[in-house]
Amino acid sequence: MHTERVELFVSNTEIIKKPFKYQHTMMQRIVALLYAAENKTVDVEAIRHSNELIKQNTKRFSTFRGFSSFSIAAMLSLTNDGLTRLQHMLQVYDLMKDIKFRNSEYLVMAAYQIAAQAPPEQFQHAVQRAKTFYDQMKTEHPILTGRDDYIFTAMLALSDLEPDSTIVRMERFYQDLKSTFSAGNHLQSLTQVLVMGSNDPEVNARIMTLRDTFRARKLRMDKTYTLPSLGLLTLLPSDPEKLTDEVVDTYDWLRSQKGFGPWSIHKQELLLFSSALTILEHVENLRREVLPTAMSTTITNMIIAQQAAMTAAAAASAAAAASQSSG
Secondary structure, three states: OOHHHHHHHHHHHHHHOOOOOOOOOHHHHHHHHHHHHHHHOOHHHHHHHHHHHHHHOEEEEOHEEEEEEEEHHHHOOOOHHHHHHHHHHHHHHHHHHHHOOOOOHHHHHHHHHHHHOOOOOHHHHHHHHHHHHHHHHHHHHHOOHHHHHHHHHHHHOOOOOOOHHHHHHHHHHHHHHHHHHOOOOOHHHHHHHHHOOOOOOOOOHHHHHHHHHHOOOOOOOOOOOOHHHHHHHHHOOHHHHHHHHHHHHHHHHHOOOOOOOOOOOOHHHHHHHHHHHHHHHHHHHHOOOOOOOOHHHHHHHHHHHHHHHHHHHHHHHHHHHHHHHOO
């Protein structure tokens, strides 16, 4: 059965449509999800206020005013002090650029992760750790590793994982799973998720079980778009069959709602939102019951990171489409 959060997500998408009608549709849905993740109804005026803060504190051609500005404004609107968070974010962004992270929507979102989750005195340390993780990933996979890895690199930097052994584990996952999921960017993203979990030898078997359970229900969680979500589901200490049922129930209910039909939203995108909503619900329940706080925080942070990655990817594709149409 779908939850109140799923209904909130749908009502949030309706609230957003009119005041932000010029925003990319996927961006509207991501903002609806960001608010639903906090169990909140979209606050249109708070988002507008945050957007003004961005304009007042950045230059005209800043990436912060690009296609991801809408979701940045939404994230800032969900904090107690949006101006301070934005200033911290700009500070981290500059620190990351200083050590050769390249300007992009992904870097904006990576800077947000660090600004949101580290105290200011730790910014420099977190940025340096992110660069260490990134450089080691680049050594292992020079062609695959690029700007789209910045967000999960920031997440690894904020964890207590040690870079050398973590990259070894990531590479082991990569080699173990490439015959199943094929080598590529999507598999690297999956390993970045899996390495955040405990050192459980059953992880590989569990991810196969989940993949097959979804396939039996005629849904593919093992495609480029959704593979990191499959990784997040794998980290949850819940029965694969039950997890799949919940994602499928959410998917089916969303599909029946206005604005979520086959003509409105692609199957893989809908699956992405269905799995995110299911994972959020599980983390909330497990936090009340058995899941250690550290693990529930890790999974929550990974969901935030994936939302950020979705935002950056949508912004990047919107920017590419805009440059093609104006070319």
